[in-house]
Amino acid sequence: MSKPSWQKVAKTAKEYRDASIHRVDPPVPEVPAQLPLDRTEIPKYLLTTEEVLITETQPEELVASLAAGQYTSTTVITAFLRRAGIAQALTNCITELLPERAIVRAKLLDEYYKEHRKPIGPLHGLPISVKEHIGMKGLTLNAGFISWWDIRGEGDAHVLKILWNAGCVFYARTTEPQTLMHLETSSNLYGATTNPFNSRLTSGGSSGGEGALIGMRGSCLGLGTDIGGSIRSPAANCGLYGLRPSSYRIPVEGWSATMGGQEQVVAVLGPLSTSLDGVKMFMKTVISAKPWLKEPSLIPIPWRDQESWLGGSSGRKKIKIAVMWNDRVVRPHPPIIRALLEVVEKLREIEGVELVEWEPHAHDEAWEIISSLYFSDGAQEESDAIEASGEPWRPLSTFIIKENPNVKKLSVDDIWHWTQRREAYRSAYAKIWNDTGTSVGDTGELEGMVDVILCPVGPGAAPPLDCARYWGYTSQWNILDYPALVFPVTKVDLGVDRVDSDYNPMNEKDEYNHELWQSGPEKYEGAPISLQLVGRRYEDEKVVESLEFIKAKIGLPFANFV
Amino acid sequence: MSKPSWQKVAKTAKEYRDASIHRVDPPVPEVPAQLPLDRTEIPKYLLTTEEVLITETQPEELVASLAAGQYTSTTVITAFLRRAGIAQALTNCITELLPERAIVRAKLLDEYYKEHRKPIGPLHGLPISVKEHIGMKGLTLNAGFISWWDIRGEGDAHVLKILWNAGCVFYARTTEPQTLMHLETSSNLYGATTNPFNSRLTSGGSSGGEGALIGMRGSCLGLGTDIGGSIRSPAANCGLYGLRPSSYRIPVEGWSATMGGQEQVVAVLGPLSTSLDGVKMFMKTVISAKPWLKEPSLIPIPWRDQESWLGGSSGRKKIKIAVMWNDRVVRPHPPIIRALLEVVEKLREIEGVELVEWEPHAHDEAWEIISSLYFSDGAQEESDAIEASGEPWRPLSTFIIKENPNVKKLSVDDIWHWTQRREAYRSAYAKIWNDTGTSVGDTGELEGMVDVILCPVGPGAAPPLDCARYWGYTSQWNILDYPALVFPVTKVDLGVDRVDSDYNPMNEKDEYNHELWQSGPEKYEGAPISLQLVGRRYEDEKVVESLEFIKAKIGLPFANFV
Structure with missing residues (x-):
């Protein structure tokens, strides 16, 4: 047959x-x-x-x-x-x-x-x-x-x-x-x-x-x-x-x-x-x-929501939020920045909230590392699975595999190299988290540590079909293995979200993204705008509690979605 | 120069x-x-x-x-x-x-x-x-x-x-x-x-x-x-x-x-x-x-010794110990079996201690997996590091690299293959742990689970130089990532630890080990005999508490070491 x-x-x-x-x-x-x-x-x-x-x-x-x-x-x-x-x-x-x-x-x-x-x-x-x-x-x-x-x-x-x-x-x-x-x-x-x-x-x-x-x-x-x-x-x-x-x-x-056994x-x-x-x-x-x-790769940490992760004196919650406006690789579209600004402005008025700026550390390098490690067999398995049936490559499959300069068949030495780069990157990022806005207390412990990072989820609202070509705002937290929680904020509003003709893109990726918006903001009409709250590795509970706190205080989302 | x-x-x-x-x-x-x-x-x-x-x-x-x-x-x-x-x-x-x-x-x-x-x-x-x-x-x-x-x-x-x-x-x-x-x-x-x-x-x-x-x-x-x-x-x-x-x-x-980046x-x-x-x-x-x-690969689990890991009614501690006498690959020498027997006999008399037999699951396969993954660059790095100075290969370097059939330069596909084999093996072992001596309680949770495995640390007491050629009793717990605690029990005693001329070795490794003892037990005179207590992954605290309990009850070690 x-x-x-x-x-x-x-x-x-x-x-x-x-x-x-x-x-x-x-x-x-x-x-x-x-x-x-x-x-x-x-x-x-x-x-x-x-x-x-x-x-x-x-x-x-x-x-x-x-x-x-x-x-x-x-x-x-x-x-x-x-x-x-x-x-x-x-x-x-x-x-x-x-x-x-x-x-x-x-x-x-x-x-x-x-x-x-x-x-x-x-x-x-x-x-x-x-x-x-x-x-x-x-x-x-x-x-x-x-x-x-x-x-x-x-x-x-x-x-x-x-x-x-x-x-x-x-x-x-x-x-x-x-x-x-x-x-x-x-x-x-x-x-x-x-x-x-x-x-x-x-x-x-x-x-x-x-x-x-x-x-x-x-x-x-x-x-x-x-x-x-x-x-x-x-x-x-x-x-x-x-x-x-x-x-x-x-x-x-x-x-x-695909990628079974890739860890x-x-x-x-x-x-x-x-x-x-x-x-x-x-x-x-x-x-x-x-x-x-039953699944021995899993870590036996219970879901720890019985105690508050947001420390404050006299039992009142206190939270330190670092705001990342831009990853310095691709600038988010105006509606994203507006949503972030609206949230930050409301947070400024809340007692117990401390805001600091988050300086992104080499997010372009993070992409180089993660995209080198994704397809370490040179995407052989994906290519084989596509070609076995003769089905065509979808545009974004071509984009992430064939047009991606980091997709190579790696040797064991290469994998070890990129794994060590990944660990070094994680350590560097941890150091920034330890150092941002902290001081050493009497007991020698760090005090005033950032609880969560508030940032975009992507470089724009939902793009037109076949145009989602920048992963950096999400893959950043995969390479670091940080828990990241997305929540709805508002919608694109062409009355306020305008083109910005004076902007000079930082690089090719930034230009592609900039053009998406610049060439016709009206195509984004009505699209939801969401933001992302990011915590340190294994602090999933803190991220959830932080968003509960923020929601209760500033009344998110600002638009209706049903 | x-x-x-x-x-x-x-x-x-x-x-x-x-x-x-x-x-x-x-x-x-x-x-x-x-x-x-x-x-x-x-x-x-x-x-x-x-x-x-x-x-x-x-x-x-x-x-x-x-x-x-x-x-x-x-x-x-x-x-x-x-x-x-x-x-x-x-x-x-x-x-x-x-x-x-x-x-x-x-x-x-x-x-x-x-x-x-x-x-x-x-x-x-x-x-x-x-x-x-x-x-x-x-x-x-x-x-x-x-x-x-x-x-x-x-x-x-x-x-x-x-x-x-x-x-x-x-x-x-x-x-x-x-x-x-x-x-x-x-x-x-x-x-x-x-x-x-x-x-x-x-x-x-x-x-x-x-x-x-x-x-x-x-x-x-x-x-x-x-x-x-x-x-x-x-x-x-x-x-x-x-x-x-x-x-x-x-x-x-x-x-x-060596092996930086090997995870x-x-x-x-x-x-x-x-x-x-x-x-x-x-x-x-x-x-x-x-x-x-500071080191983001580490898991944020505190040292949990404030509560007892050994559950018993009315606050009295209760422990279920599985005894593994033999890994079915290499039989331990008589003094090891004797020490295990002495410990087990004393434990039998202790209230709150339940003993079951541990049936080892494919420990030979475990060695095949772990020794294939150790040197996945074909031990190139070790070989280069030795040969760079012209120093000779030590006998046990030759043994573990050159004479080890599992040392091969792996491809990415090979690494994924062995990693999946490792995970499958871990799952199979977890299932045995879940099933050994347990029943499903009213709440749907498993009851009567084994707390720790008591077993040899090696196939004999300290061997003569250049003869430590069987890793199975220790590497077994590395491949499973189980915490394993060694403790002193007694010493080789030629008055009671005799040769066993009737034994038919199970395989070549077993024969090598058997001969070590058989050919002259006197060479082991005075050597310490220790045993190993093993827990499930991340239950390091339970392993320590279990040994504290056992020591308090049966008064280990049985010989003086200072």
């Missing part, structure tokens, strides 16, 4: 996806033929009032309602299945829905609840969406490659088992780009996933299916993965909360990706959610299961 | 060492011309009564005496300098003494104490000896290679700075083997270091200078390093406590070794001591300094 053409496989994949959506009951409503650029409002007109209410509820409230018996799991999952189907029609974010298994699961949970009058676990009935390459038993596991379409999950990924034991319902699998190494989401299996707020823009990537689905409120909590920005770019582009945890805190066993730059799994509490609930639930007992 | 011959460099090194010892004041006593095999008693006859008393005091008591002003730091360090000088004459364990800087430091501490009437830090005045390749500013840093003799420490290693800030005194640097990759200690710079208890045997290695020095009580606390047994082999061979901590808990920045098997730094409290004091002091702030 001859191998089917890549086009045939892609057709099969899309038909399989469409069929899964057609099996949702009641059926997913048809979307109008004429669609505005901003599609976030459309589901409101197509679903029942209760369905809109349910799907626009934040996960921590949904869990409380389910635990109180206010909704059945079946009601909740049906609403999300239908809204996810609509989200697919509007943003192309789904690889398949799982209506049958989701309903079976929901009914089981409802019966349990009926019998025991209590939830089965802390996530009883909570719908969770999952990026495709996080394995589910028997389902395709293709990482965006046509040639991997026939690979099936041997079992459920470790993290899914934990969430399942906590009571959740899996119902949707989401798109990802060819190679998983784009900050957008386009593949030859499904095409491109678009931004809910402006369909000419990308939803980000590589967890861009999650970004679009959650942005459309077809999910309230989803699982993504991140080795250079793949959780944070879609969270930022779609007005969501998204955390790249420190390495080795959240299980990754059972995912499918110089560690990919992580983490949450995207409509709420900060959703992010925290995910981290706490997964870590409480002591995943390190 | 032509390069000096390797013999010339070795002569320089030894002259430099001897000169440093000659500068000790009062002078180091001459040792007798005729020496017994067991040399541990000799210093007692050569030193003053007070010097003997001081040098045979355990580190935690010494620190208490110094803090109470009972001894001056100068008195203490002088005693140790003199005993270390004697230890050198008896076991060849020193690369240099540091009399001038030690006395300057001690005087400063004494002045501080006089002025403030309190110690400068928790280790005020404590002498600490250091394996040579842990860098000290301006001093040679050669890792056992003639060609590296001229390399000088650019600064003090991170761990030394922390210990210094805690008040200690550095006074002795100790021997290590060519390549650092022997379980013995022989180099062309200094020759072989011998065992204090039987000079025909090795002191172990690669931290064998520390082993011999502390075994001779020329030190009470020393720093070693371990990538396959290098702390534990000398601790075991010389009747000491020695801990291989989990990776990334103790700083390593500033050491000198697939992580080398660690840890303590050897005359007491278990010495081990604990080291861990606690170093970790309390939050070394992760």
